[in-house]
Amino acid sequence: MKIPAHAQRGFTLIEVLVALVLLALLGLISWRGLDAVHRVSERLDARAEETLSLVRALGQVERDLRRHAGADVLPAWQAAVGGPASPGLSFPAAGIAWARESGLLLVRSTGDGRWQRLRWYVDQGVLYRAAGAPSYRLPLPEPGTAVAVLDGMRAWSLREWRPGQGWMDPQA
Structure with a gap:
């Protein structure tokens, strides 16, 4: 018995492969974006620590000068x-x-x-x-x-x- 074409359910192999390629591209773009955010975060943390050290040092100089x-x-x-x-x-x-x-x-x-x-x-x-x-x-x-x-x-x-x-x- 032959199943009519309009009654078939599911995806063809080509459709599944196209979906997998699109998901892989989306994953790659997301990974690169997260990596860039992580690198920027590390640089900002380092700069914030430098700024905090400078503020502490200048605060101590100011306290000494005020007294x-x-x-x-x-x-x-x-x-x-x-x-x-x-x-x-x-x-x-x-x-x-x-x-x-x-x-x-x-x-x-x-x-x-x-x-x-x-x-x-x-x-x-x-x-x-x-x-x-x-x-x-x-x-x-x-x-x-x-x-x-x-x-x-x-x-x-x-x-x-x-x-x-x-x-x-x-x-x-």
């Missing part, structure tokens, strides 16, 4: 760190000294009535922070062992705001 000792605490600050005779050293404010070679030197409050000397500097592309032991008495201990705060530094400079002039290099 710097004023002229009432350190009337002889310039003399204590070398004074005007020290080459390349500038004094943007009491308790703060800057030189490109030695970095940022400052005296800051620890919040409990004690004071401490700090030094921020760059060595071989790494930003370091060295802190002396907190003390109630002058002269304050020199900064001790430095801690690496941020790597990948290309340059380290300081600018101060001068009314009517804008941001200026303190050594200018």
Whole structure:
């Protein structure tokens, strides 16, 4: 008995092969798209980590600068760190000294009535922070062992705001 052509059910071999090829192409396109999204995600995560490290380092520098000792605490600050005779050293404010070679030197409050000397500097592309032991008495201990705060530094400079002039290099 012969089955009429209009009564056959199912797909022909050609139709199944075309469907498989289309599904394979769709899978390949999807895989490449997901791979591209994954690579972009990894790059964004790395950039976000770099940005977060930079924000943390700048936040610590800002906290240190906000707590710097004023002229009432350190009337002889310039003399204590070398004074005007020290080459390349500038004094943007009491308790703060800057030189490109030695970095940022400052005296800051620890919040409990004690004071401490700090030094921020760059060595071989790494930003370091060295802190002396907190003390109630002058002269304050020199900064001790430095801690690496941020790597990948290309340059380290300081600018101060001068009314009517804008941001200026303190050594200018």
